[in-house]
Amino acid sequence: MNAPVPWRWLRILGGLLAAVVVLAGCQPGGGPSTTTTGGATVPTANPNVKTIVPVQPGPAMPGEVKIGFISSMTGALNDSSTANLRGFELAIEDWNNAGGFGGKKVVPVIYDDELRPQRAVELTQRLINVDRVAGIVGYNFSGSALAAIDIAQAAGVPVMATGGGVLEITNRYSKEPINYMFGVRMLDRVQALVAFKFMRDKRNVQLNRIAILGDTSGYGQQGTADGTASLNDLGARPCATETIAPGDTDASAQLQRIQSAGCEAVILYTLAPETTAILNSARKINSPLKFFGNWGWSQPALYKLAGEELLRGIPFVQSFTVDYSPEARALNERLLEKYKESLFPLNSAQGYDGTMLLLRAIAKAQSTEGAKIVAALESGSGYKGVTRVNDAPYSKTDHEALDQESMYFMGEWRNGVIVTAQ
Amino acid sequence: MDIVLQFILSGLALGAIYAVVAQGIYVTFAATRTFNFAQGEVTVIGAFLALSTIGFLAGPIGVTFPLGILVGLLGGALLAIIIERVAVAPVSGGPERHEWLVSTAGVAFILLNAMTVIWTRETVRFPKPFGEQVIQFGPAGLLPQEVFVIVAAVVVVGLLLLVLERTQLGRAFRAVAFNREAAELMGIDSRWMAVGAYALSGALAGLAGSLVGPITNVNAYMGLNLLIKAFIAAIVGGIGNPWGIVVAAILLGIAEAGLSYAIGAWREAALLALIIIFLGVRPNGLFGRAAVEKV
Amino acid sequence: MAKPAWSERTLPLPIFQVDWAALLRFVLAAIVIVLLPMVFDNNYYITIFQGIAVTYLVVLGLNLLMGYTGIASFGQAGFVAIGAYVSVLLGKNFGQSFWVGLLVAPLVAALAGALLAIPAIRSRGPFLVMITTAFGLVVWQVASTWAPVTGGPMGISAIPRPTIGDFRFDTRAFYYLVAFTALLAHALVSNLIGSRWGRTLIAVRDAPTAAASLGISVVRWKVGAFVLSAYLAGLAGVFTGYRNPFLNSDSFVVGESLNYLLAAVLGGLGTVYGPIVGTIVLSALPQVLAPIHEYQQGIRGVLLVLVMLLLPRGIAGSIGAFRDLGSRLAGRLHVPRATPWSPTRQQTDGQAEQPILDAQRVSRVFGGLRAVDEVDLRIAPRTIHGLIGPNGSGKSTLVNVVTGFYLPSGGTVVLLGRSIERLPAHTIAKLGAVRTFQTPQLFRDLSVIENVMVGFHTRLRRGFLHHLFRTSAAVEEERQAAARALGLLEYFGLADRALAPAGSLPYGLQKLLEIARCLAVGPALLILDEPAGGMNPGEIDRVIDILLRLREAGVTVLVIEHHMDVIESLCQRVSVLDFGKKIAEGTPQEVLNDPKVIEAYLGAPTGGVGEAASR
Structure with missing residues (x-):
């Protein structure tokens, strides 16, 4: 029974192979040179790289300034989370290239x-x-965000949510003396309003004939839930919810x-693979339904x-296209140069702006104390970012940067680029 | 009525894929009383390999697609052989032990990570070799690739069953499946049978991946769902019965499409609850026969 | 694998006593639990320790189910989810406190365990995997789809921290609460495992058929293990629900169940310390790997494969120190002075005139084959009755019908005046018909003496709660059982092997042990299926000697045997089967010279049966 198993060498080889695949990949080719300190990856300064937005060196700080990032790079949201992370990484890189805080890197x-x-x-x-x-x-995954933000709020550490569209994150502590939660992301509630009005006004769809x-x-x-609430705000109800x-x-x-x-139009809250499946099915059954959607379609x-x-x-x-401003163009170029792919530019832009807003607030507050950073964030920034964040994105009562209907427009894909829909 | 026809057709296409992956579970289970927890990942890697081949050759899709399928199939087989040698044969201590489960689950983690490093985290479009013109069957329609998948699944499963029932190799395989010790006494090397079964299951998985690619497109994380569905088909069919597995896979596909229509979001919960109840009533599956316990 | 130290111990040894070593370990663990948050004074580490304690509760139960009972579950996260949602919703919707949830929710999970056990224990291997996987998925799907109640993926917010009066359990206090609950659970489960409970579960796992033949209701015990593991998972669920102020359905995906299973196997199934080792390793790994987030999944995979290659029985199962520390045999069982054994009243007290067993026109059909065809079998009290016939003549099938392992296709079976043909095997064993098997079915991982103690199962009275809390009554009962078992082993000349694992005995002694185990049940009818099969002549003499002593003591025996010399020297009456029919009955001499019998054995009416059959 226990004769020597054939192909012992293959077993060893296989083990090595598996290890090599995993471990050797630790330095992906073409990536930036990195150094590791204490478990964190620090981009090394490269004076030749232009920053995406103009960055002033921050004031010197006592001790190191560390900025955390949490998102779901593993699992169903890995692409938007990774895109988010790349925006974060580029912002840190730009900040450090401009001199960090008094010469010390973030x-x-x-x-x-x-x-x-x-885990979050x-x-x-x-x-x-x-x-x-x-x-x-970060916190691109709302389940993680909703579970974890209590800890940050209790500890007085500012959180900059740069993904997802759940209002509760910034709302949950709005009654507290200090609300440490901020957002730079496309809000579902506002987007839905913009979308429904567009369908009503430009496509002649009755609001009561819109399904979700x-x-x-x-x-x-x-x-x-947000779509339904927005329809209610407009005095209508979803004609069907499916x-x-x-997968x-x-x-x-x-x-x-x-x-x-009896519906005429459908708004989709699905990710790219399911959206594709739905559109394919519509063609399969020759459906006359009109589709429309939110930021995910970009x-x-x-x-x-x-x-x-x-x-x-x-x-x-839409609120962002890769070429609507010089800053957006610069971000897109840097993403392609550094990561060789355009994963989800909108999420990278949000990650970039959120990180920049946070760093600028730290510089303005000249402190890493949470309450002071919050005060700095709430007192206007003068920042022109990659997304449509304006120069006073936050106030005591408003912790969402992209919450004005005027920041959004309806776009559509044409020849591989997003153009304004008429 | 139109709707019923549509979900039967859609269910057939789904079921065909489950059937191919589930046959892979059947062959390894029959020969070794283990199965590969990373079967779903092997399937996805098959799809990625086919995709890379098509991209690399950059020829007309009519030529590159069959080559892509071939590469996916061979790659899946090779991968499964390595898995069997590295993570199954050295640790499996029989059906009531669970080491092989942990080690193949470990392999699933490795493959998942490797896919995101080697290929991508994104969902990638798989070219449509037969175009995207919907083929109408009366009031219902199917994508050409879905029709192709159904046909291919029939051919593949048919070939597999033919080999199992008509060839010397198939007889040896069934002998091992029936009673490993007795087969060994007859001079059949069950270790080679195990390697062969894993190679075959890897090939089936790789094939299924390259078949399903044009329908689902390819995402590194889609393996688990495929594995669970194929596993349900294999179990409900009564894991020792390849024909039963085909029937169960098709029923599962149709039930999925039908329940989708009937109860929407509750489909998965209802489907799985039904399966628990079904197995409570028929503990050996649809066509599995209760072995009279030899005392 | 045998531990020579056990068999070298001189007998008799001291009786059961307070397990000082276990008590010491318990106190040490308590000290570690108290000190941990003081040494690692940081909410992050305390959160991790909380996680380890919560996960441990689940893995502890899973080990009981998989390791000791042999039932794999891929759906433990489902029970955790039930515990979490029931407790949290009791609080949110019905204004009940955490403590009410702590009492009620695990019971609901246990109930779900009992319901799931109904289909689960009927299935095996991959079917069982499917049922438990499906269960975990169903609970998760319901939690995520039934959003109006559970909140679905968007979850339930603002779950309050538990309080007692004005005291509010912050992160640290909550850690102490979970950790001490886990320690208590560990101690109680260890009590169970070291008791009749653990012994019976291992028996059910190692040889369910043999367990049933000794009067153990295999179904009931498997359901019991299921319920217990579900209770523990539900308990972990309550803590999961109240750990954070927020709870959503994403916490109960199928991957969580897989994690529990990996921890159990990684640590070492069926070991006392495996669950804690596995839980710590699997919880620590992601923390260590967190900074290299891009490759942590792959590295975790490589480690899982490597551990299984290098330590195939899990970490605690493969490292001697751990294995011995938690071994049932080494830690718990001190063999007492033997209580001399002799056949009890029930065995010798058969009503003098009535037959012990009266089977009439019994048939059993497989497909078209009439394996047993209208056979009458009547066994008089205080006799040894032989059952012979060529291979495949239906002897074992008849025994299987009589002992309840097969349902008869026709006919009646009466044991001691009671009709038993529809009763399950374990009930028939309780009523007094106990059997051995052609190939001995011992509980391999139990010691020799514990195998015999399993035989006392039907006579032991102390129940679950006694063993859970290791009451003096339970300990005393166990002590007496051990003493009687040792006496029985002395009767069989096996006492010097009492502490050896049963699987390590030579074949002949295994068959003897099986007979001893049957006698422990106190049977009215002892049924032996080829007791001398596979034995050498010396061992055969030993069997004959023991059976003669039993006959003198008045035990009624039915014996199937191919060795005709054994039949001739033991039996008062012999029945002969051929092709499922009884072709002869009488004294050994009458039967062996019956031409029909000779023909059945040789195919032609020549020569004597004796030479032919004992070739």
Whole structure:
């Protein structure tokens, strides 16, 4: 029975191979040179690189300034989370290239919550109590954010949410003396208003004939709730509400039911793969439904997946395109230069601006104390960023930077770029 | 009625994929009483390999797609052989032990990570070799790739069953599946049978990946869902019965599409609850026969 | 694997006593729990310690289920979710405190465990994997879809911290609460494992058929293990629900169940310290790997594979120090002075005239094959009755029907005046018909003496709570059982092997031990399936000697045997089966010279059966 197993060498080779794949990949080719200190990755200064926005060197600080980043680089939201992270990394790099704080570099500390709320709680504790960061950026996954922000609020550490669209993050502590939560992200509630008004005014769709189709994850459920609330604000109700499970490749059943409810148009709260599946199903059953969507549709992956033909004429809410301003163009160039791909520029832009706003507030407050940073954030920034953040993004009562209807417009894909929808 | 036809057709396409992956679970389980927890990841790697081949060759899709399938299939087989040698054979101590589960789950983590490093975290578009013109079947329609998947699954599963039932190799395989000790006494080397079964299951997974790619596109994380669905098909079919698995896979696909229509978001919960109840009533699956316990 | 130290111990040894070593370990663990947050005075570390304690509760239960009972569960996160939601919703919707939730929610989870056990214990291997996986997925899906109640992925916010009066459990106090709950759970579960409970579970795992043949309801015990593991997971759920002010369905995805399972296997299934080792390793790993977030998943995978390659029985199962520390045999069982054994009243007290067993026109059909065909079998009290016949003549099938392992296709079976043909095997064993198996089915991982103690199962009265809290009554009962078991082993000449693992005995002694184990049940009818099969002549003489002594003591025995010399020297009456039919019955001499019998054995009416059958 226990004769020598054949191919012992193969077993050893396989083990080595597996180890090599994982370990050797630790230095991806083409990436920037990095040095590791205390578990954090620090971009080394490169004087030849122009910064994306003009950056003034910050004042000298007692001790190191550390900024934390938490998002879900593993799991279903890995692409938007990674895009977010890249914006964060570029902002830190720019800040440090401009001289950091009195010549000392900002130290980024980056963790992956693996799409697990409890992990986000642990890592937030770690950022605050072990790494002792001055602020935390990220939380692209709302489940993680909602579970973890209590810790930051209790510890008085500012959080800059640069992903997701859940209002509760910045709302939960709005009654507290100091609310440490801030956001630079596209808010679902506001976007939905913009989108519904556009459909009513430009596409002649009755508000009562708009259906909502969201995925069953938190993203879809929150979108569905916000969409419904926005319709209610406009005095209407969804004509039908349907769901699709992440990973499904067919939505004909849902579309059939939406049609038989007498709806004309559908707003989708789904990620790129499911959006593509829904559009394919619509074609399969020859559906007359008109589709429209939110910021998620600006993801380049959606364009690559669904293709021009499926996306033609479908309007979606936008606030940012890679070429609408010199800053946006600069960010896009840097992303392509450093990471060789355009993962999700909008999320990178939010990550960049959120990080910059935080760093500028620290510089303005000349302190890493949470309360002082919050005061600095709430007192206007004079910052012109990559997204449409204005020069006074926050106030005592307003902790969302992108919350004006005027910041949004309806775009659509044409020949691989997003243009304004008419 | 139109709707019923549509979800039967959509369910067939889904079920066809589950059937191919589930046959991979069947062959390894039959030969070794283990299965590869990383089967889902092998499937996705098959899709990525096919995709890379198509991109690398940059020829007309009619030529590169079959080559891509071939590379996906061979890559899956090679990968599965390595998995069997590294993570299954050295640790598996029989059906009631669970070491192989941990080690193949470990392999799943490794492959997942490797995919995001080697390929991408994004969902990647897979070219559509047969175009995207919907084929109408009366009031219902299917994408050409879905039709192709159904046809390919029929051919592949048919070939597999033919080999199992008609060839010397297939007989040896079934002998090992039936009684490993007895087969060994007859001079069949069950270790080679295990390697072969894993190679075959890897090939089936790689093939399924390259077949499903044009429908689902490719994402490193889509393996777990595929594995769970294929596993359900394999179990409900009564894991020792390849024909039962085909029937179960198709039923599962249709049930999924039908429940989607009937109860929307509650589909998964209802489907799984039904499966628990079903297995409570028929603990050996649809076509599995309860072995009379030899005392 | 045998531990020579055990068998070299001179007997008799001191009786059961307070387990000072265990008590010391308990106190040490308590001190460590108290000191940890003082040494690592930081909310991050305390959060991690909380996580380890919560996870440990789940893994502890899973080890009981997988390690000791042999039932793999891929759905423990489902029970955790039930515990979490029930307790939190009791608080949110019904204004109940954390403490009410702590009492109620684990019970709800346990109930769910009992319900799930119904389909689960009927299935095996991959089917079981499927059912438990599906369960975990169903709970998660319901939690995430039933948003109006559970909040779904958007969750429930502002869950209050537990309080007692004015005292509010902050992160640190909550850690102490969880950690001491986990320690208490560990101690109680260790009590169980070291008691009749653990012994019975291992018996059910190692040889369910043999366990049933000794009067153990395999189903009931498996359900019990399921319920207990679900309770522990539900308990962990309550703490999961109240750990953070926020709870959502993403905390209960299928990956969490897999994590619990990995921790249990990584630590070492069926070991006392495996769960804690596995939990710590699996909880610490992500913390260590967190800074290299891009590769942590792959590295975790490599480590899992490596551990399984290098330490195939898990960390605690492969490292001697851990294994011995938690071994049931080494830690708990001090063998007492033997209580001399002799057949009890029940065995010898058969009503003098009535047959012990009266089977009439019994049939059993497999497909088209009539394996047993209208056989009558009547066994008089205080006799040894032989059952012979060529291979495949239906002897074992008849025994399986009589002992309840097969349902008869027809006929009646009466044992001591009670109709038993529809009763399950374990009930028939309780009523008095106990059997051995052709190939001995010992509980390999139990010691020799514990194998016999399992035989006392039907006579032991102390229940779950006694063993859980290790009451003096339970300890005393165990002591007496051990003493009687040792006496029985002396009767069989096996006493010097009392502490050796049963699996390490030579084949002949395994068969003897099986007979001894049957006698522990106190049977009215002892059924032996080829007791001399595979034995050498010396061992055969030993069996004959023991059976003769039993016959003198008045035990009724039915024996299937191919060795005709054994039949001739033991049996008063012999029945002969051929092709499922009874072809002869009488004294050994009558039967062995019956031409029909000779023909059945040789295919032609020549020669004597004796030479042919004992070839």
